[in-house]
Amino acid sequence: MNIQNLKTDFLVIGGGTAGTMAGIKAKQANPDADVLILEKANIRRSGAIAMGMDGVNTAVIPGNSTPEQYVREITIANDGILNQRSVYQTGRWGYEVIQELESWGVKFQKDHEGNYDLKQVHRVGKYVLPMPEGKDLKKILTRQVKRHKVRVTNRVMATRVMVKDGRAIGAVGFDVRKGDFVVIQAKAVVLCTGACGRLGLPASGYLYGTYENPTNAGDGYSMAYHAGAELTNIECFQINPLIKDYNGPACAYVASPFGAYTANAEGNRFINCDYWSGQMMLETWKELNSGKGPVHLKMYHLDDDTISEIERVLWANERPSRERFHEGRKENYRTHGVEMNISEIGLCSGHSASGVWVNEKAETTVPGLYAAGDMASVPHNYMIGAFVSGRLSGINAMEYVQGVKHIEPDPDFLEAEKARIYAPLNRPDGVPHTQVEYKLRRYVNDYLQPPKSPTNMDIGLAAFERYHDTLDLMGARDPHELMRCMEVHFIRDCAEMAARASLYRKESRWGLYHYRLDYPDKNDEEWFCHANLKKGENGEMEMFKREVAPYIVDVNLDQEVYDVAVR
Amino acid sequence: MALTTQRVDVPVIVDESKCLEKCTACIEVCPLDVLVKNPETGKAYMKYDECWFCLPCEKECPTNAITVQIPFLLR
Numbered sequence A: 001m002n003i004q005n006l007k008t009d010f011l012v013i014g015g016g017t018a019g020t021m022a023g024i025k026a027k028q029a030n031p032d033a034d035v036l037i038l039e040k041a042n043i044r045r046s047g048a049i050a051m052g053m054d055g056v057n058t059a060v061i062p063g064n065s066t067p068e069q070y071v072r073e074i075t076i077a078n079d080g081i082l083n084q085r086s087v088y089q090t091g092r093w094g095y096e097v098i099q100e101l102e103s104w105g106v107k108f109q110k111d112h113e114g115n116y117d118l119k120q121v122h123r124v125g126k127y128v129l130p131m132p133e134g135k136d137l138k139k140i141l142t143r144q145v146k147r148h149k150v151r152v153t154n155r156v157m158a159t160r161v162m163v164k165d166g167r168a169i170g171a172v173g174f175d176v177r178k179g180d181f182v183v184i185q186a187k188a189v190v191l192c193t194g195a196c197g198r199l200g201l202p203a204s205g206y207l208y209g210t211y212e213n214p215t216n217a218g219d220g221y222s223m224a225y226h227a228g229a230e231l232t233n234i235e236c237f238q239i240n241p242l243i244k245d246y247n248g249p250a251c252a253y254v255a256s257p258f259g260a261y262t263a264n265a266e267g268n269r270f271i272n273c274d275y276w277s278g279q280m281m282l283e284t285w286k287e288l289n290s291g292k293g294p295v296h297l298k299m300y301h302l303d304d305d306t307i308s309e310i311e312r313v314l315w316a317n318e319r320p321s322r323e324r325f326h327e328g329r330k331e332n333y334r335t336h337g338v339e340m341n342i343s344e345i346g347l348c349s350g351h352s353a354s355g356v357w358v359n360e361k362a363e364t365t366v367p368g369l370y371a372a373g374d375m376a377s378v379p380h381n382y383m384i385g386a387f388v389s390g391r392l393s394g395i396n397a398m399e400y401v402q403g404v405k406h407i408e409p410d411p412d413f414l415e416a417e418k419a420r421i422y423a424p425l426n427r428p429d430g431v432p433h434t435q436v437e438y439k440l441r442r443y444v445n446d447y448l449q450p451p452k453s454p455t456n457m458d459i460g461l462a463a464f465e466r467y468h469d470t471l472d473l474m475g476a477r478d479p480h481e482l483m484r485c486m487e488v489h490f491i492r493d494c495a496e497m498a499a500r501a502s503l504y505r506k507e508s509r510w511g512l513y514h515y516r517l518d519y520p521d522k523n524d525e526e527w528f529c530h531a532n533l534k535k536g537e538n539g540e541m542e543m544f545k546r547e548v549a550p551y552i553v554d555v556n557l558d559q560e561v562y563d564v565a566v567r
Numbered sequence B: 001m002a003l004t005t006q007r008v009d010v011p012v013i014v015d016e017s018k019c020l021e022k023c024t025a026c027i028e029v030c031p032l033d034v035l036v037k038n039p040e041t042g043k044a045y046m047k048y049d050e051c052w053f054c055l056p057c058e059k060e061c062p063t064n065a066i067t068v069q070i071p072f073l074l075r
């Protein structure tokens, strides 16, 4: 096996939405610094926005809304548990991000007067900005990465952040095609590896038929954990209302401004807002359990031109294969509702709140280690939040690296990590990663899918702990299979975190995301706080409470309850 | 461990008559890295059944040689 030793000032792990922006902003802040993006795939078409996006979900545009209004809405939607200062950043900098993207050639929808054409999808306020021509977003970002002279190493997967003297000093990984062991020394590191999209098992049974890009297997959650960083709100799962079997967005955010809505089998509304929240998911779950299911996205009452316009957007961007899915089943929006289902669970702060603890500078609790995008806990952050947090990490890391020196990694650490990574190659006849992953994720469904019950979760937790031994049975025959094996390690870590955090918070909150049958009510007296976790001194996972930071925008949560049920 | 090989229907189909020997466009862009060249024929094919039906391979193919189907279990 070959060994590659690399050195950079600022290492960006994951060149998706947040990562490309982190690299660009770091170079803008200091053109003389060396910035390296390490990417498991190829940044040209990687991550959640590989095929672009059909809209911005969290656009705070002057004249339409203010950062304060945005913070208010997210505070209410997230049942009060958040660091308002980091959510504020998304509102504060989103407009600049959109303008910069536009200057690079990204197109956003405008009205006939040339103003951004915002739509209301949230309960209160207009934050959705359509991007009917958003399909080339990633190609445009890649061009800017090159133009800013950010270095890129594609097809190398990071497996661990290196920590020494209490700070992040680089990362380790391997080339998923050639198999080389890669060691990168850096003065600062940002993790931008996206969601944990392969936690629960999709109802189809297809491991990669997920909502998230399945390349995002919770890598960053696990790497941050092993680096000693705190994670938070892990029990606030990501659960989405998705096209049944296809398991992708239908997508109400595009269609509802045209008059589409979510309905039960009788064609009646049961929620008055299609914005994704735990409360909305709980209403969907109740409807499905009331005998009035299945639920569907209803468009068949709209006129032909309107439906054609919706189709044009949905079939060109984001998840363009929706078209052939419907075609294959001979379904048409003009005659059929789009049958919807409740997804398996995942972790993602882009949609809910589960992530690595960060402050308003995108710093984790480990000096020199930053986190951005879906894996950093800034609730409901979506795409613009990923760009903003990537930007913050790049700018702040450039300040941090001033005067910081490279540190030689610990040889024992490198040997141990090398042994861990390559072990499956020594067992070419070991159990294939597909079977090991399938069983692990089926356990996640069996024991963690809400509503949550304590004994179930105890059994699940025991199974995840035992699964260390099962990981040791996995065999691989080439570097590609090795990549999948290492992802299964990440998924196991995330499953254990999800079980422990859910057992720890003894109340219900965030609608279906953390609905416990043994504690069905919210209990602000004991649980108006973050539930954080980290790796303890003895290597065990530790849970503890963290206070919610004082609000910078006043919200009276007793009066303002997020309720979207139609009664 | 005792192993056996199972047949699976894979979602990506390559029309070999259109696939260019010198091209690797689809292989480079696939986020799951599941496409490779057959060393004997120089044609691309899906080696691993791990597909997000996301379509970059199909969109970036210069000769329209690729068809991505919805994976059988979801279709």
Ligand SMILES: Cc1cc2nc3c(=O)[nH]c(=O)nc-3n(C[C@H](O)[C@H](O)[C@H](O)COP(=O)(O)OP(=O)(O)OC[C@H]3O[C@@H](n4cnc5c(N)ncnc54)[C@H](O)[C@@H]3O)c2cc1C
Pocket (backbone or CB within 6 Å): A013, A014, A015, A016, A017, A018, A019, A038, A039, A040, A041, A043, A046, A047, A048, A049, A053, A054, A055, A056, A057, A058, A156, A157, A158, A159, A192, A193, A194, A195, A211, A212, A213, A215, A216, A217, A219, A220, A248, A249, A253, A318, A319, A350, A351, A372, A373, A374, A375, A381, A382, A383, A384, A386
């Ligand atoms: C189907 C879908 C539809 C969506 N629709 C919308 C929408 O309409 N509007 C909106 O605002 N938001 C939407 N979102 C959310 C938005 O896309 C995400 O919040 C945002 O793109 C997340 O950015 P990220 O940088 O965290 O992750 P990504 O952009 O996914 O980037 C993660 C990157 O890390 C790489 N990576 C992963 N692990 C490793 C590793 N170990 N080593 C190296 N690299 C690694 C991946 O290959 C990838 O390139 C949608 C998301 C999905 C999945």
Ligand code: SF4
Pocket (backbone or CB within 6 Å): B012, B029, B030, B031, B032, B033, B034, B035, B050, B051, B052, B053, B054, B055, B056, B057, B058, B068
């Ligand atoms: S559809 Fe996407 S995941 Fe499947 S082969 Fe093509 S690029 Fe790869």
Ligand code: SF4
Pocket (backbone or CB within 6 Å): B014, B018, B019, B020, B023, B024, B025, B026, B027, B043, B044, B060, B061, B062, B063, B064, B065, B066
């Ligand atoms: S992009 Fe098309 S022509 Fe090029 S290798 Fe792939 S299938 Fe062949």
